[in-house]
Amino acid sequence: MSILIKNATIIYPGNALHNSKKDILIKNGLIDKIASRITATASKVIESKKLHVSPGWLDIGATSGEPGYEHRESLETLSETAASGGYTALAIFPNTNPVIDNRSSVQYILNATASHLVDHYPIAAISKGCKGAEITEMIDMKKHGAIAFSDGLHSLGSSGLMMRALDYVKSIDSLIIHHPQDTALANDNQIHEGKVSTELGLKGSPNISELIALDRDIQLTRYTNSKLLAYNISTKESVGKLKGLNKEGISASVSYLNLCKTDTALYEFDSNMKTIPPLRGEEDKAALVAGVKASTIQLISSNHHPLEEEAKKKEYTYADAGATGLQTCYSGLVTFAGELSSDKIVRCLAINPRKVLGLPQVHLEVGSKAELTLFDPQQEWTLDAKTNSSKSKNSPFWNQNLQGKVIGVVNGKKSHFNNY
Secondary structure (H helix, E strand, O other), X not given: OEEEEEEEEEOOOOOOOOOXXXXXXXXXXXXXXXXXXXXXXXXXXXXXXXXXXXEOEEEEEEOOOOOOOOOOOOHHXXXXXXXXXXEEEEEEOOOOOOOOOOHHHHHHHHXXXXXXXXXXXXXXXXXXXXXXXXXXXXXXHHHXXXXXXXXXXXXXXXXXXXXXXXXXXXXXXXXXXXXXXXXXXXXXXXXXXXXXXXXXXXXOEOOHHHHHHXXXXXXXXXXXXXXXXXXXXXOHHHHHHHOOHHHHOEEEEEEHHHHXXXXXXXXXXXXXXXXXXXXXXXHHHHHHHHHHHOOOOOEEEOOEOOOOHHHHOOOHHHOOOOEOOOOOHHHHHHHHOOOOOHHHHHHHHHHHHHHHHOOOOOOOOOOOEOEEXXXXXXXXXXXXXXXXXXXXXXXXXXXXXXXXXXXXXXXXXXXXXOOO
């Protein structure tokens, strides 16, 4: 199969073709030609008014339902949702049932997704069962395909366990991904502690619950001389704490939703806006956007956590935290975080995730494998029953008009194009 991409603006900071408009011809999964105008015939021609193309995006921390929660999301629908959202690769969290905490479960993910369009990189658990008590066989899981180690959105309370984990990954040139949160202070992440929580009469999660845990993680990473990804920070204090630390092997990510919305979105008690971390105040949002622009925060995550309707259609206090995000991450950023340029978005969605995980960068040159994301920053679309690829519908942007549409993805000989 051949694919001809017409008149696309290439977004690849650091590449010689960055910001140029080119036609790209793909044959048998390889980039066959890049030129200002290509007249060759192709099986499929891709055009859009403001078409852009970049290296394929990679998301860190999406949650799969399979195994154990297939009614929320299977590995197949996770791949379909990711492709619809512009991703060619996923590094998925271990919070399944059973947990990805041994070599067999790591190999299960790799084997089950080997034929998928979207590449899957399993993130294995730090602790057995993600219970924060007993450390896993990290070296063995690394040998069998684990890309990094994390307990997902379960924060580690034990400093001793965290230190041992950082020591282990140093010896195998890997990475700890940890969501910083002192759970004893977080009040179940019902809502950000502030004016809105007071007005609504809800127990708030104070910024200090994140800062205390982040400070500990930074000190332990320095002590062990290891590598850490502070996953989905959400407060202005955390941004300040992380400035300049990338040189010390400490990187950071932010959930796209925390760049798009604040706690004022919860006045309507919309449980689809209830996430981990919670939506914070306006000052926090502004600091997070500034942190991305200054590269203090290097990655933007979809924070994709699909949940069944029964877990969400409850009184707000009792609803589970989590939202889908793979299909709406890019559009949310374009619609609500307009300060971020296409260059910065591509750095945070495609280039920096591979750098942090130690994966090779995509090559956009003749003869290289085609691994590309196509998008149009000006096209509009709506996530609804017709366009949703996930098994779950717990999106904070359900039935809302969004600007910025993913046109499709190419990954070698496989491709997916959205027609909505």
